[in-house]
Amino acid sequence: MQALRSGDARERARSIQVAQDALDAAKAVALSELQISRDHELDGASTLNAWVRNELRLNAGQAAVLARNVTALDELPRVAEVAAAGRISAAHVRVFVDGLAHVGVGKMREFEDVFVEVALAHDPGELFETVKHLKDVVQPEELDDAWEKGMDKEDFQVDAVPDGWHVNGFLNTTTGAKLKQVLDSVSAPRDAEDTRTGSQRRVQGLDDLLTSILGSGLPSDKGVKPHLSVFVDAETLQAAAHHVQQTTEQPAHVSDLMPQVEPATLAGHGAIGPNLLMYFACVSDFTAFLVKANGDAQAQILNAGRECYQPNQLQRRSVIARQNGVCASPRCHHTHLEIHHVVWWSLGGTTDLDLLIGLCSRCHHLLHRGRLHIAGNAADGFTFTTRTGRPLKRRRRTDYHRAA
Incomplete structure (x- = not known):
C-alpha cells in the first residue's frame, strides 16, 4: 500500500488501473469456476x-454484469488472457459480452x-x-427491423x-x-x-425557419426533395437489390442470404439496411463516383458519373392525373x-x-418493407397483394382515366 502512496502520480494511477482490471478479470475467472462447480449452493x-449479491455485497445490476462477464x-x-493481465478493463469485457449476444459466438x-x-x-466506446x-x-436485416419498428x-x-x-415524440x-439536416443547417454559429x-x-x-415559411406561404410540393446523402458502393447496392427482391417478392421461397458486404450509410445517422436503401434508391437521384480508398477518413474521387434522374415533371404530373391525385393503393385516400x-x-x-x-x-x-406488393401496369391494371399474398381490390384501367 505504501508503494501506491509515493512516486509519480501518473504512474501510480496507471498501475492502480492495471491492477484493478486484472483483479476484475481474476474475479470473473473465479466466478466462472464457481458457476461450473455450483459451490455457490453451499452458501445457500x-x-x-x-x-454475488449476498457474499460480495453488490447490487443486482453489478452482480448481473459480473455474471455476464464470465461468459465472455x-x-x-x-x-480472457489480456483481461487477466490487466491490459483491458471490465468495460471492454462487457462489450465482448454484448458481441456474443448480438453477433454470435462464431463470428466473435x-x-x-x-x-x-x-x-x-x-476505449470501450471505440470497441x-x-x-x-x-x-x-x-x-x-436487423437494421431494417429497427427502421420498421421506428x-x-x-x-x-x-x-x-x-x-x-412542449414538443414530444419519436x-x-x-x-x-x-429534421436533423434542417436543424443543423439553420442552427450553425x-x-x-x-x-x-x-x-x-x-x-x-x-x-x-418557421417565420420564413409563414411569411412566404405554407409549403407545397414543387418537385424538390429534401437533400439527404446516402453513401453505398456498387457491390452493396447490387446485393441489397437482390436480397430485397427475394424477401419481398418471394417471401415464402427465400433460400439465400445477403452476402457479407459493407452496409450503406445515411449521412448523420449511420448504417442502414437493404430495404431502406432500396426505398432511397426509389425516390432519390444519385451519382456514381469512381473512388480510390486510401485507408484514410477521406477517399480520392477519381471520376464522377452523370446524375441518374427519376421520372421528369411531365411524367410525374401524368401519373398524378391518371390517379385523380390519390394514392393508388386500395382504400388509401392520401x-x-x-x-x-x-x-x-x-x-x-x-x-x-x-x-x-x-x-x-x-x-x-x-411496399419497401415487404408488407405490400404491386404487379401489372397502368394499361391492364395494377394488382395489389399483402405480404401473405392476400389480394386487395384491383384498380381497373378506367379508374386511371377519369381525370381525362
Whole structure:
C-alpha cells in the first residue's frame, strides 16, 4: 500500500488501473469456476447472481454484469488472457459480452484477435463501434427491423403548456434525418463571436425557419426533395437489390442470404439496411463516383458519373392525373404522392409511364418493407397483394382515366 502512496502520480494511477482490471478479470475467472462447480449452493444461493449479491455485497445490476462477464471469458480465450493481465478493463469485457449476444459466438471468435487489438489501443466506446460494424455487416436485416419498428411507433406532438409549448415524440429514420439536416443547417454559429449555446441556436434557427415559411406561404410540393446523402458502393447496392427482391417478392421461397458486404450509410445517422436503401434508391437521384480508398477518413474521387434522374415533371404530373391525385393503393385516400417504379429501377426497371405508379409516403414505405406488393401496369391494371399474398381490390384501367 505504501508503494501506491509515493512516486509519480501518473504512474501510480496507471498501475492502480492495471491492477484493478486484472483483479476484475481474476474475479470473473473465479466466478466462472464457481458457476461450473455450483459451490455457490453451499452458501445457500441457488444462482451465481444471488451468491454475488449476498457474499460480495453488490447490487443486482453489478452482480448481473459480473455474471455476464464470465461468459465472455469462457468463450473467448484471447480476451480472457489480456483481461487477466490487466491490459483491458471490465468495460471492454462487457462489450465482448454484448458481441456474443448480438453477433454470435462464431463470428466473435473469427474476429477475436482483431477486436482484442482494438480493445488494447482504444476505449470501450471505440470497441463497441467496431463490434457493431461487424453486426451491421453480417445481420443487415436487423437494421431494417429497427427502421420498421421506428415506423410503427412514430409520433409527434406539440402541446401548449403554461410557459410555452412542449414538443414530444419519436421520428422514424428518414423523417428524423431530414429534421436533423434542417436543424443543423439553420442552427450553425453565425460567426466566431456567436456565443449562443447549441440549444439557443437550434430554437432560434427553427423560429427563423418557421417565420420564413409563414411569411412566404405554407409549403407545397414543387418537385424538390429534401437533400439527404446516402453513401453505398456498387457491390452493396447490387446485393441489397437482390436480397430485397427475394424477401419481398418471394417471401415464402427465400433460400439465400445477403452476402457479407459493407452496409450503406445515411449521412448523420449511420448504417442502414437493404430495404431502406432500396426505398432511397426509389425516390432519390444519385451519382456514381469512381473512388480510390486510401485507408484514410477521406477517399480520392477519381471520376464522377452523370446524375441518374427519376421520372421528369411531365411524367410525374401524368401519373398524378391518371390517379385523380390519390394514392393508388386500395382504400388509401392520401394525396401527397411519391412516384414508384413497379419494376424497381434498382432491379433494371425502366422509367416507362405505364410502369410508374403514385403512392403516398406511408404506402410506399409499406411496399419497401415487404408488407405490400404491386404487379401489372397502368394499361391492364395494377394488382395489389399483402405480404401473405392476400389480394386487395384491383384498380381497373378506367379508374386511371377519369381525370381525362
